[in-house]
Amino acid sequence: MKNEVKELVNKGEMLPLMEEFYTIQGEGFYKGTAAYFIRIGGCDVGCHWCDVKESWNAELHPPTNINNIVENAKKYSDTIVITGGEPLMWDMNPLTNQLKSEGLKTHIETSGAYKLTGIWDWICLSPKKMKLPTEEVSAKANELKVIVYNKDDFRFAEEQAAKVNSNCILYLQPEWSKRDKVVPLIVDYVMQNPKWKVSLQTHKYLNIP
Ligand SMILES: C[S@@+](CC[C@H](N)C(=O)[O-])C[C@H]1O[C@@H](n2cnc3c(N)ncnc32)[C@H](O)[C@@H]1O
Numbered sequence: 310m311k312n313e314v315k316e317l318v319n320k321g322e323m324l325p326l327m328e329e330f331y332t333i334q335g336e337g338f339y340k341g342t343a344a345y346f347i348r349i350g351g352c353d354v355g356c357h358w359c360d361v362k363e364s365w366n367a368e369l370h371p372p373t374n375i376n377n378i379v380e381n382a383k384k385y386s387d388t389i390v391i392t393g394g395e396p397l398m399w400d401m402n403p404l405t406n407q408l409k410s411e412g413l414k415t416h417i418e419t420s421g422a423y424k425l426t427g428i429w430d431w432i433c434l435s436p437k438k439m440k441l442p443t444e445e446v447s448a449k450a451n452e453l454k455v456i457v458y459n460k461d462d463f464r465f466a467e468e469q470a471a472k473v474n475s476n477c478i479l480y481l482q483p484e485w486s487k488r489d490k491v492v493p494l495i496v497d498y499v500m501q502n503p504k505w506k507v508s509l510q511t512h513k514y515l516n517i518p
């Protein structure tokens with residue numbers, strides 16, 4: 310990559326764009342809401358069950374000018390979900406400033422493992438054991454969405470819930486490949502511990518992106 314482009318990526322003026330699509334938010338609090346998704350490449354958290362491993366290597370995704378990303382996004386929706394990869398590996402200030410100046414709502418899907426940048430109307434924190442969230446993301450998260458792959462994830466979920474603010478909405482979401490096994494455990498857990506809610510990847514049931 311040219312040095313000039315590298316510098317722009319470092320400043321968040323360009324971002325490695327994997328894909329963008331208009332769909333229905335499938336998960337969490339905004340489940341069922343139409344939104345435009347922008348998927349930024351690059352992630353080194355390494356979840357073995359990650360459903361977008363193609364996003365991990367940032368070099369496979371073309372550095373794209375944020376002006377072009379925003380000009381395109383605003384045609385589709387007033388709600389923009391920034392996901393990845395791990396979007397907080399990059400400086401999200403330029404992109405979100407520009408989205409906000411167009412009057413759009415900015416939502417992020419993040420593991421919280423990197424410094425919080427950007428102006429967000431909604432932060433969905435999905436923490437990972439291998440690379441824990443920073444204090445700032447935990448404190449500012451609007452929803453906490455813990456993926457349940459096995460029983461230890463209930464312990465991890467409580468540990469993470471102790472770090473979020475009191476308005477943060479708490480979700481347990483089955484890991485997709487283990488859903489038959491863990492859904493009954495999640496159902497029992499939520500009935501016993503009703504501060505938690507169930508989140509499903511409804512887009513996968515609807516067969517949409
Ligand atoms: C692909 S990640 C990208 C954003 C960020 N890296 C993160 O993990 O939050 C988007 C969401 O999908 C969830 N996710 C990824 N793979 C999953 C799977 N196999 N089953 C259930 N949820 C999954 C993540 O935990 C996260 O909430």
Ligand SMILES: Nc1nc2[nH]cc(C(=O)O)c2c(=O)[nH]1
Pocket residue numbers: 332333334335336392393418512517518
């Ligand atoms: N429909 C839909 N909803 C989603 N919510 C979070 C997603 C993500 O991959 O970040 C996602 C996704 O990939 N598709």
Ligand code: SF4
Pocket residue numbers: 352353354355356359360361362364393394395420437
């Ligand atoms: S942090 Fe997100 S993108 Fe990265 S490996 Fe885990 S689920 Fe996938």
Ligand SMILES: [Mg+2]
Pocket residue numbers: 360361
């Ligand atoms: Mg997804």
